Amino acid sequence: xxxxxxxxxxxxxxxxxxxxxxxxxxxxxxxxxxxxxxxxxxxxxxxxxxxxxxxxxxxxxxxxxxxxxxxxxxxxxxxxxxxxxxxxxxxxxxxxxxxxxxxxxxxxxxxxxxxxxxxxxxxxxxxxxxxxxxxxxxxxxxxxxxxxxxxxxxxxxxxxxxxxxxxxxxxxxxxxxxxxxxxxxxxxxxxxxxxxxxxxxxxxxxxxxxxxxxxxxxxxxxxxxxxxxxxxxxxxxxxxxxxxxxxxxxxxxxxxxxxxxxxxxxxxxxxxxxxxxxxxxxxxxxxxxxxxxxxxxxxxxxxxxxxxxxxxxxxxxxxxxxxxxxxxxxxxxxxxxxxxxxxxxx
Amino acid sequence: xxxxxxxxxxxxxxxxxxxxxxxxxxxxxxxxxxxxxxxxxxxxxxxxxxxxxxxxxxxxxxxxxxxxxxxxxxxxxxxxxxxxxxxxxxxxxxxxxxxxxxxxxxxxxxxxxxxxxxxxxxxxxxxxxxxxxxxxxxxxxxxxxxxxxxxxxxxxxxxxxxxxxxxxxxxxxxxxxxxxxxxxxxxxxxxxxxxxxxxxxxxxxxxxxxxxxxxxxxxxxxxxxxxxxxxxxxxxxxxxxxxxxxxxxxxxxxxxxxxxxxxxxxxxxxxxxxxxxxxxxxxxxxxxx
Numbered sequence: 001x002x003x004x005x006x007x008x009x010x011x012x013x014x015x016x017x018x019x020x021x022x023x024x025x026x027x028x029x030x031x032x033x034x035x036x037x038x039x040x041x042x043x044x045x046x047x048x049x050x051x052x053x054x055x056x057x058x059x060x061x062x063x064x065x066x067x068x069x070x071x072x073x074x075x076x077x078x079x080x081x082x083x084x085x086x087x088x089x090x091x092x093x094x095x096x097x098x099x100x101x102x103x104x105x106x107x108x109x110x111x112x113x114x115x116x117x118x119x120x121x122x123x124x125x126x127x128x129x130x131x132x133x134x135x136x137x138x139x140x141x142x143x144x145x146x147x148x149x150x151x152x153x154x155x156x157x158x159x160x161x162x163x164x165x166x167x168x169x170x171x172x173x174x175x176x177x178x179x180x181x182x183x184x185x186x187x188x189x190x191x192x193x194x195x196x197x198x199x200x201x202x203x204x205x206x207x208x209x210x211x212x213x214x215x216x217x218x219x220x221x222x223x224x225x226x227x228x229x230x231x232x233x234x235x236x237x238x239x240x241x242x243x244x245x246x247x248x249x250x251x252x253x254x255x256x257x258x259x260x261x262x263x264x265x266x267x268x269x270x271x272x273x274x275x276x277x278x279x280x281x282x283x284x285x286x287x288x289x290x291x292x293x294x295x296x297x298x299x300x301x302x303x304x305x306x307x308x309x310x311x312x313x314x315x316x317x318x319x320x321x322x323x324x325x326x327x328x329x330x331x332x333x334x335x336x337x338x339x340x341x342x343x344x345x346x
Numbered sequence: 347x348x349x350x351x352x353x354x355x356x357x358x359x360x361x362x363x364x365x366x367x368x369x370x371x372x373x374x375x376x377x378x379x380x381x382x383x384x385x386x387x388x389x390x391x392x393x394x395x396x397x398x399x400x401x402x403x404x405x406x407x408x409x410x411x412x413x414x415x416x417x418x419x420x421x422x423x424x425x426x427x428x429x430x431x432x433x434x435x436x437x438x439x440x441x442x443x444x445x446x447x448x449x450x451x452x453x454x455x456x457x458x459x460x461x462x463x464x465x466x467x468x469x470x471x472x473x474x475x476x477x478x479x480x481x482x483x484x485x486x487x488x489x490x491x492x493x494x495x496x497x498x499x500x501x502x503x504x505x506x507x508x509x510x511x512x513x514x515x516x517x518x519x520x521x522x523x524x525x526x527x528x529x530x531x532x533x534x535x536x537x538x539x540x541x542x543x544x545x546x547x548x549x550x551x552x553x554x555x556x557x558x559x560x561x562x563x564x565x566x567x568x569x570x571x572x573x574x575x576x577x578x579x580x581x582x583x584x585x586x587x588x589x590x591x592x593x594x595x596x597x598x599x600x601x602x603x604x605x606x607x608x609x610x611x612x613x614x615x616x617x618x619x620x621x622x623x624x625x626x627x628x629x630x631x632x633x634x635x
Contacts, residue, residue, distance in 0.1 A: 067362040070405045075446040077363045111597045114357045121357070223626040250601030253594045257406050264406060266362065271594075273601060281592050282410070282431040285565055287605070287630060297604075297628070305607035 232292020472563025
């Protein structure tokens with residue numbers, strides 16, 4: 001069985017079932033925005049949502065991750081996390097799944113990161129395919145992430161009265177196995193899936209004015225472009241953009257002591273290349289001074305460096321950085337400005 | 347992607363956990379720099395290359411990257427020299443013989459010793475640059491017959507700031523090595539050169555094609571010294587430098603040490619000028635002026 005179907009009226013029954021299987025995280029409305037939360041009541045889950053404030057990154061790469069416990073005297077270290085728990089990420093957009101794939105590449109790269117890998121090992125991803133744009137900020141089509149490209153266990157696609165489920169792993173198969181209300185998809189369902197995908201092609205259009213290869217070339221050529229000065233002038237270095245990015249993973253390390261001052265815990269916490277002391281060394285030299293250089297660095301980590309190193313664009317097209325930016329710096333505009341410069345210089 | 351079984355094995359141990367390193371000797375070298383000799387549990391060797399660094403942990407004060415200043419030929423212990431510049435280093439300075447610190451590493455790529463075999467060596471050390479270079483110098487001394495003619499140029503601001511005084515005096519006496527010291531500002535007792543380190547380079551006698559120049563110092567020094575070395579016609583890939591960057595992990599993940607697409611903690615800290623000159627603007631050491 002590769003495709004299955006579930007009627008919408010049976011969805012909550014399935015969710016109750018999933019909730020019993022493992023800790024379930026799903027999107028939920030919070031005022032006029034959306035967030036991923038542990039599911040208490042399945043009725044609170046919303047399937048029609050624009051990208052959540054934070055990507056599900058917070059579950060597999062927590063803001064504050066325990067690294068190890070320590071004792072000062074006598075010098076001793078011990079495990080901070082005894083066991084990692086099984087969890088299901090429910091209704092994840094394809095852009096955020098692309099983000100998880102990027103993080104996989106980084107943390108599997110030698111030297112491997114056991115904290116991330118252990119959390120990833122316990123993760124089940126049930127995705128949901130977007131059939132229309134979330135808002136004007138997304139650039140998922142240019143990044144090729146508006147359609148599923150693997151990286152999930154199950155993918156749900158809305159076919160009107162029911163969801164069709166693409167089964168992409170054994171793990172996914174197990175979550176629907178033996179349930180009377182989930183049936184194998186028939187020819188009509190497959191035809192409907194085709195139709196939905198065709199309709200999608202009319203809605204999703206490339207947001208950048210050129211293909212990704214051209215974007216890469218533009219980044220390669222325009223390191224000293226005035227575009228960066230302009231972005232830098234507007235940036236307020238608040239680091240919102242890196243916090244909400246599904247592929248930003250820079251961190252700092254902190255120690256927290258117990259009141260005894262002899263025992264404590266070492267953590268890693270999210271950090272941002274947009275902060276002014278990020279690249280400053282003890283002697284006072286700052287190797288990335290200026291908001292223009294720091295913003296440029298963020299962009300290059302998405303469109304250039306990661307391509308050179310991993311052959312992968314680290315922008316997923318979710319649009320969060322633009323949506324959250326207080327200075328209204330738009331990723332689509334920035335990239336298109338670079339492309340325009342590339343056009344002029346040719 | 348590596349084999350799944352290997353991956354699962356790697357998930358059991360954390361590269362963030364430090365080893366136990368006992369301080370067995372300390373000495374103030376100047377009023378700001380302190381020397382530490384550290385012994386790992388079981389007196390195991392660090393197995394580092396000259397030019398590599400370790401992450402030193404003090405629980406409650408996190409970690410900092412520190413260059414190893416002893417040679418891998420010094421067995422059973424390794425040395426660090428640390429300037430007191432911040433909260434972490436201030437705490438480290440307060441530690442003494444018998445105290446324990448955490449050690450992770452060694453990390454990064456050291457000086458390309460094997461490539462340097464058979465070549466003449468010109469070492470240029472500015473300020474604290476002598477610290478990682480001491481590792482290389484001691485290694486070369488120990489394996490002197492592997493290398494050609496060795497010249498060392500040391501520069502610092504004042505005679506008081508000169509590190510490893512006893513050792514440098516001893517190096518001066520050795521006939522197979524040519525040593526030169528210069529200070530920016532002399533005092534009445536100073537009998538060496540006065541002036542910037544760059545003033546000594548035009549005068550060195552080298553066969554550029556057969557010479558490796560190893561330069562370590564503050565960013566501003568690189569810019570001027572590299573120009574002088576290029577004037578001497580030393581090929582780009584035979585000009586070796588070591589970059590200082592902020593580092594929080596040593597594993598190529600935390601992002602702090604990144605210079606454009608390169609993580610200094612993994613791909614460096616040692617680079618050659620042919621790599622350096624390809625950076626477009628984030629490498630202060632190679633920035634043209």
